Structure formats: structure tokens, C-alpha cells
Amino acid sequence: MSEEILNVSSLKVNASEREILRGVDLKIGKGETHVLMGPNGAGKSTLGYALMGHPSYEVTSGRIGFMGEDLLDMTPDKRAKAGLFLSFQNPVEVPGVSLLDFLRTAYEQKGERISLLKFRKLVKEKMQILNMDESYLERSLNAGFSGGEKKKAEILQLLVLEPRLAILDETDSGLDVDAVKTVSVGVEHFQKETEGSLLIITHSTRILESLKVDKTHVMVAGKIVDNGGPELVEEINASGFEKYLKE
Amino acid sequence: MSDREKTFVDDIDRELYDFRFDSTDSYRLESGLTEEIVRQLSKEKNDPGWMLELRLKALDIYNKTKMVEWGPDISGLDMDKIDTYVRSNTTMKGKWSEVPEEIKETFERLGIPQAERESLAGVGAQYDSELVYHNIREDVKKLGVVYTDLESAMHGEYEQMIKDHFMKLVPPTDHKFAALHGAVWSGGSFVYVPKGVKVEIPLQSYFRLNAPGAGQFEHTLIILDEGADLHFIEGCSAPKYNVANLHAGCVELFVGKNAKLRYSTIENWSKNMYNLNTKRAICDEGGKIEWVSGSFGSHVSYLYPMSILNGKGSSCEFTGITFAGKGQNLDTGLKVVHNAPETSSVVSTRSISKSGGISTFRSAVTIMPAAKKSRSTVSCQSLMVDDISRSDTIPAMDIRTPDADVGHEATIGRISDDAVFYMMSRGISEEDARAMIVSGFAENVSKELPLEYAVEMNNLIRLEMKGSIG
Ligand SMILES: Nc1ncnc2c1ncn2[C@@H]1O[C@H](COP(=O)(O)OP(=O)(O)O)[C@@H](O)[C@H]1O
Ligand SMILES: [Mg+2]
Numbered sequence: 001m002s003e004e005i006l007n008v009s010s011l012k013v014n015a016s017e018r019e020i021l022r023g024v025d026l027k028i029g030k031g032e033t034h035v036l037m038g039p040n041g042a043g044k045s046t047l048g049y050a051l052m053g054h055p056s057y058e059v060t061s062g063r064i065g066f067m068g069e070d071l072l073d074m075t076p077d078k079r080a081k082a083g084l085f086l087s088f089q090n091p092v093e094v095p096g097v098s099l100l101d102f103l104r105t106a107y108e109q110k111g112e113r114i115s116l117l118k119f120r121k122l123v124k125e126k127m128q129i130l131n132m133d134e135s136y137l138e139r140s141l142n143a144g145f146s147g148g149e150k151k152k153a154e155i156l157q158l159l160v161l162e163p164r165l166a167i168l169d170e171t172d173s174g175l176d177v178d179a180v181k182t183v184s185v186g187v188e189h190f191q192k193e194t195e196g197s198l199l200i201i202t203h204s205t206r207i208l209e210s211l212k213v214d215k216t217h218v219m220v221a222g223k224i225v226d227n228g229g230p231e232l233v234e235e236i237n238a239s240g241f242e243k244y245l246k247e
Numbered sequence: 248m249s250d251r252e253k254t255f256v257d258d259i260d261r262e263l264y265d266f267r268f269d270s271t272d273s274y275r276l277e278s279g280l281t282e283e284i285v286r287q288l289s290k291e292k293n294d295p296g297w298m299l300e301l302r303l304k305a306l307d308i309y310n311k312t313k314m315v316e317w318g319p320d321i322s323g324l325d326m327d328k329i330d331t332y333v334r335s336n337t338t339m340k341g342k343w344s345e346v347p348e349e350i351k352e353t354f355e356r357l358g359i360p361q362a363e364r365e366s367l368a369g370v371g372a373q374y375d376s377e378l379v380y381h382n383i384r385e386d387v388k389k390l391g392v393v394y395t396d397l398e399s400a401m402h403g404e405y406e407q408m409i410k411d412h413f414m415k416l417v418p419p420t421d422h423k424f425a426a427l428h429g430a431v432w433s434g435g436s437f438v439y440v441p442k443g444v445k446v447e448i449p450l451q452s453y454f455r456l457n458a459p460g461a462g463q464f465e466h467t468l469i470i471l472d473e474g475a476d477l478h479f480i481e482g483c484s485a486p487k488y489n490v491a492n493l494h495a496g497c498v499e500l501f502v503g504k505n506a507k508l509r510y511s512t513i514e515n516w517s518k519n520m521y522n523l524n525t526k527r528a529i530c531d532e533g534g535k536i537e538w539v540s541g542s543f544g545s546h547v548s549y550l551y552p553m554s555i556l557n558g559k560g561s562s563c564e565f566t567g568i569t570f571a572g573k574g575q576n577l578d579t580g581l582k583v584v585h586n587a588p589e590t591s592s593v594v595s596t597r598s599i600s601k602s603g604g605i606s607t608f609r610s611a612v613t614i615m616p617a618a619k620k621s622r623s624t625v626s627c628q629s630l631m632v633d634d635i636s637r638s639d640t641i642p643a644m645d646i647r648t649p650d651a652d653v654g655h656e657a658t659i660g661r662i663s664d665d666a667v668f669y670m671m672s673r674g675i676s677e678e679d680a681r682a683m684i685v686s687g688f689a690e691n692v693s694k695e696l697p698l699e700y701a702v703e704m705n706n707l708i709r710l711e712m713k714g715s716i717g
Binding site: 052053054055075076077079080081085086088092093094095096097101105106109110140157 | 675676
């Protein structure tokens with residue numbers, strides 16, 4: 001494996017006092033793209049939240065190593081600064097905070113000051129990749145955005161922030177064919193331009209069509225029950241999770 | 248405010264920093280406000296005879312009127328020593344060293360230059376913004392607009408106009424502090440915009456903030472003739488510190504037929520201040536008054552700008568925000584009287600309370616029998632930043648015609664944990680995330696303000712939100 005970015009070992013996570021993740025192991029190397037699949041309720045989003053440090057998800061045991069650091073002691077903002085990114089399944093609406101202000105504030109957390117003019121230019125370039133109209137910049141963050149627009153805005157953040165590892169939680173769910181394509185183009189751009197790693201949580205192959213996939217993992221009931229290459233995605237697509245559930 | 252023109256005063260006579268009383272100090276009396284004090288003030292101001300009369304009448308009313316008792320506690324105001332509040336207005340200077348640290352720090356963070364800070368704190372030499380002010384005045388003068396201080400205007404060709412309007416909208420009988428204001432008012436602006444004149448640039452009272460008495464008993468009188476259009480901005484976000492802690496200003500706005508006035512205010516009083524300000528507008532047929540109001544600072548505030556929609560089709564829009572932090576009890580709101588057919592009022596306010604602050608929003612909408620086919624919508628949203636703060640909404644509606652459409656909605660919310668987490672997941676600290684969310688909540692006001700004021704207001708919110716965690 002190439003240089004290690006993420007190393008999750010024996011991770012157990014509780015939500016509302018109930019054990020959701022029951023010992024998860026996962027390693028992701030630099031520039032690698034991993035796909036995480038699994039039936040609804042398996043704990044995929046929980047893994048994303050736990051990695052990002054959501055306070056509702058309590059890590060009861062195990063480790064999360066990220067680029068040689070221990071993430072568990074860090075608040076979510078520190079984890080983001082360390083290079084972790086989570087694209088939310090349901091991005092939150094923040095009225096009154098414009099997408100532009102939000103993006104710029106987030107960008108500047110990396111320690112780089114940038115003039116508004118320069119930043120606008122940078123963002124506009126990324127927006128073009130995503131077929132996003134510039135007018136979104138002045139709108140309140142996610143407020144009144146359609147499902148597809150919210151997901152595009154997430155990918156825009158991904159492209160602007162250029163994290164080391166991005167977890168995309170069902171970014172393609174509920175989108176029409178064209179929107180999935182656009183999102184996929186954005187992700188491909190991230191993959192090619194930044195050498196960033198990806199953990200893509202998805203139920204479909206559409207978003208993966210133009211992406212190079214290195215590994216696939218299957219999660220059932222809070223555990224990773226199978227690992228494989230890109231071919232595993234096709235397999236599951238054809239026959240579902242039945243064989244894992246029977247076991 | 249950063250790119251506003253400034254003149255710097257580097258070296259200020261140290262003497263100015265010391266408290267001192269002019270020789271007029273000899274009129275000092277044991278307690279209370281007396282006729283002598285008012286006469287003396289009037290003489291110093293070189294009032295015309297009718298103004299002295301008005302002051303004395305107001306004094307009489309003041310002495311006969313009971314103290315305000317229905318709102319937040321103002322017993323910290325020692326009315327027996329009211330003369331010191333009045334006198335400080337013209338003759339008392341404070342010491343820079345006595346200006347509270349938190350105010351100095353705020354100046355620092357807002358990037359206000361030292362000379363201006365001292366002036367805002369009421370301890371410096373007169374901050375010389377006369378040049379900027381003068382240039383603006385020359386520009387609008389060409390349009391026939393009068394924009395000057397009220398005191399000198401009383402001696403010019405507008406004397407009669409002032410006499411006809413001064414304290415006609417807010418009579419001294421209105422309440423005790425209106426009476427006090429009538430007796431001892433000092434400083435302030437007079438604006439007259441002639442028929443059909445549209446003033447493109449906002450006029451800002453900021454330039455006169457440093458006049459003696461400004462920020463204490465100042466009077467603003469604005470008259471818009473038929474079809475005129477003006478945006479007037481009062482105040483700035485820098486906290487104003489006064490050795491005397493009473494502010495009882497008065498604003499009277501006359502909006503003529505089909506005229507439009509926007510009156511924007513950002514007030515940020517020092518946290519020892521009792522802010523008992525009275526603001527009122529009256530609109531003729533088709534006239535429109537737009538209030539944009541940000542209330543920050545002060546220990547206690549009573550502030551309810553009133554709009555009287557007196558002509559057919561006249562209207563009012565009110566957009567406001569109140570931020571009550573630790574030790575603050577801010578009682579704000581508005582009143583609208585619909586007194587003619589087809590009038591409309593649209594009210595949108597936000598209130599934020601934090602660290603035990605109390606924010607009360609009162610609205611009083613009256614629809615008179617004559618106001619057929621009138622509409623009013625009032626919406627108030629409150630945000631409580633923590634569990635120890637308070638926020639109340641007290642709507643009152645008095646509808647005297649069935650032929651009116653009146654709506655009211657109020658919501659109370661908290662900062663969403665999911666929103667905070669979302670922002671943190673992008674590298675933004677919890678404190679900054681919360682401040683951004685609160686600024687966003689205040690957007691109804693900031694989007695109505697000129698950019699530099701909006702930026703200042705956001706800075707102010709950030710400052711208020713500092714240390715709000717834990
Ligand atoms: N905050 C929470 N509180 C309580 N239960 C939760 C919480 N979040 C997730 N769960 C539960 O954990 C399980 C896994 O959920 P989730 O991680 O969203 O699954 P997936 O993303 O794989 O569909 C579900 O049973 C869900 O109800
Ligand atoms: Mg999920």
C-alpha cells in the first residue's frame with residue numbers, strides 16, 4: 001500500500017447509548033479511492049460522523065489514525081484542518097450566511113489569507129466544473145437549495161478545500177442522471193488534481209463509472225464483512241447484500 | 248468604516264482629560280432640575296425666545312410627570328441628580344483612563360484610530376471630521392437640501408419651519424423623558440429635503456457625533472417635502488461612552504406626500520447606559536418610512552420607534568435587531584398607527600439574547616376606523632444563545648375596523664448543533680461557527696445596511712459572541 005492516510009482499527013461507536021459500530025477496521029492509502037456499501041442502517045453514515053467527530057457519536061473503543069495523528073482527541077474543526085472532509089448525506093441549511101462567505105472562511109482556516117477578488121476567481125473556476133451558476137455564491141448556505149444543488153455545493157467545498165481524505169456520504173442519492181454526472185465529474189477532478197483519497201458511500205454504480213476505484217468494503221450491522229476490488233461493486237449491484245445477511 | 252475619510256489629531260492637550268467644570272458650575276444646586284439650569288442652558292445655546300419658552304414648559308411637565316414604571320428597572324438612574332446629567336452634557340470632560348477597558352478593547356478591535364476613540368468616548372478633543380461633513384453638505388446644498396445642526400438652523404431662514412415641527416410629533420407630554428428632552432435637549436441634526444429632490448448618497452449623523460451633547464439629549468428633525476427621497480444614517484458601531492449614563496434623545500421625521508425616508512441606526516451604547524430614546528415618524532399620503540435599526544449595548548434600553556401612517560396609501564417598513572448580552576435588559580419594539588385607508592406596515596425583527604441578557608420585543612399595531620383596507624404583518628424571531636438568557640415577545644393589536652388584514656408571528660430558536668457541527672467539519676472553530684450563525688440570523692438587518700455598516704455590525708456581533716462557549 002502507498003503512504004497510509006487513514007487507519008481505523010477495532011472502532012466501536014455508540015449513538016444514544018446503543019452500539020452502532022461493532023469493531024470496524026479500515027485502511028486507506030494516499031490517492032486511493034475506496035467504496036463503502038451496505039444495507040440501510042448498517043452504520044455507514046455513523047462511521048463518517050464518528051471519523052469527523054460528531055458529538056452524538058461516542059467512540060467507546062478502538063483507534064482512528066489519520067496521517068500519523070490520533071484523531072480521537074481532536075475537535076471536528078481540528079480534524080478538518082488536518083485534512084479530513086465529510087460530504088453530508090443531508091447538508092445543513094444556514095440562513096443568512098452566504099455560500100461565498102462560508103467558503104472563504106473555511107478556506108482561510110488553512111492558514112492562508114486570500115483577497116476576496118482572488119478567492120472569487122478560484123471559486124468560479126471550480127463552479128464551472130460543476131456547472132453551477134455564480135449566483136449561488138450570494139445565496140444563503142444550502143437554504144432553499146434543491147437536493148441536487150446541495151450536493152453540488154458539497155462537492156464545490158471539496159474542490160475548494162482540497163482535503164487529504166474526503167468521505168462522500170451518499171452524495172449521489174436522490175439525484176437525477178445529469179446531476180450524478182456533474183457530481184461525478186467534480187469528484188474525478190478532485191481525484192486527478194489533488195492526489196486526495198476518497199471513501200465513497202453509495203448504493204449505485206453510476207457515480208463510480210468514470211472513477212478509478214481501488215477497493216470496496218461491505219458493511220453489515222456495524223461491521224465490515226467483506227473487502228474486495230472494484231469488481232465487488234458490480235457483484236453487489238447484481239445480487240445485492242443477500243449473501244451477507246444470510247450468514 | 249475603514250475607508251471613511253479621517254483627520255487625525257495626534258497630540259491632545261492633557262488638560263482636556265481631566266474633569267473640570269466651567270464657571271457656570273456656580274449654578275449647581277443641591278438636587279433636581281431647576282428653572283435656572285434650563286435658563287442657563289438656553290442662554291448658552293443662544294436659543295430664540297420661543298425655544299426658551301418651550302424648554303420651560305417642558306420642564307414644568309417633567310416635574311409633574313411620574314417616573315416610567317412599566318418596563319425594565321431604571322432605578323439606577325438617580326433623578327435627583329438629574330442636573331449632573333444635564334451639566335455633563337456641556338461642561339464635563341472625562342478621563343481616558345476612566346473609560347472602561349471593554350470599550351477600549353472594542354475600539355481596538357473595530358480598528359478605530361486613537362483620536363477618534365477619545366472623541367467617541369467623550370474625552371478627546373473634537374474629532375475633526377468637519378471637512379468630510381462640509382463636502383457632503385456642499386454637494387447636497389446644490390440640490391437645495393438643508394443639512395446642518397439644529398442649533399444654528401434655528402437662527403436662519405428655517406426658523407419658522409423648525410418652530411412648526413419641533414416636538415410636535417413627540418410632545419413633551421408624551422412621557423417623562425420626552426419632557427426632560429424638551430427642557431434640556433442639545434445638539435443634533437436638521438435636514439430638509441425640498442419637493443421632488445432625491446438625495447442619492449446617505450446622509451450620516453456620524454459626523455456630528457462629537458458635538459457637545461450628542462449622544463445624550465440630541466434632537467434629530469428631518470422634513471421631507473412632497474416626492475423627496477432620503478436615506479439618513481444615525482450612529483455607528485463604536486460604543487459611545489459617556490460619563491453621564493443617560494441618553495434621552497429624540498427623533499422626529501416628517502415624510503411628505505409620496506416622499507420616502509429610510510432611517511438607519513446602529514446604536515452601541517456603553518454597558519452602563521440607560522437609553523431612553525424616542526423616535527417617531529409621520530407619513531402623508533403615499534409617503535413611506537423605512538426603519539432599519541440595530542440596538543446593541545446599553546444597560547437598559549426603552550426603544551420603540553413609532554410610525555403614524557396618516558395619509559392614504561402611506562406605508563412603513565421596520566427591520567430591526569436587538570442584541571442583549573450579560574447585564575443588559577433591552578426592551579425594544581415598535582408602534583404603528585394606521586390612520587388612513589390602504590396603509591400598510593411590514594415589520595421584521597430579530598432579537599438575540601446571550602449570557603443572561605434579557606431581550607423583550609413589544610409591538611403595538613393600531614388600525615383606526617379610518618384605515619380601511621389596511622394591512623399589517625409583524626414577524627419577530629428570537630434566538631437564545633444559551634439557557635440562562637431570556638427573550639420575550641409581547642404583541643399588542645388594536646383593530647378598530649373589520650376591513651383590515653393583520654398578521655403576527657413570533658418564533659424562538661436556538662443555535663442548531665447540527666449547523667455548528669457542519670461548519671466545524673469545514674475547519675471553522677466552534678466559536679466562529681456560532682458567531683457566523685448569529686450574524687446570519689441578523690442578516691435581515693445587515694442586508695439593508697450600506698456595506699461598511701453591515702461589516703461593522705458583523706464585527707460587533709462577533710465581538711459580542713466572543714467567549715460565549717462553556
Ligand atoms: N444519532 C443517532 N441516535 C440514535 N441512533 C442512531 C443515530 N444515528 C444513527 N443511528 C442508528 O444507527 C444505525 C445506523 O445508522 P446509519 O449510520 O445512518 O446507517 P446507514 O448510513 O448505513 O444507513 C441505525 O439503526 C440508526 O437508526
Ligand atoms: Mg447513511
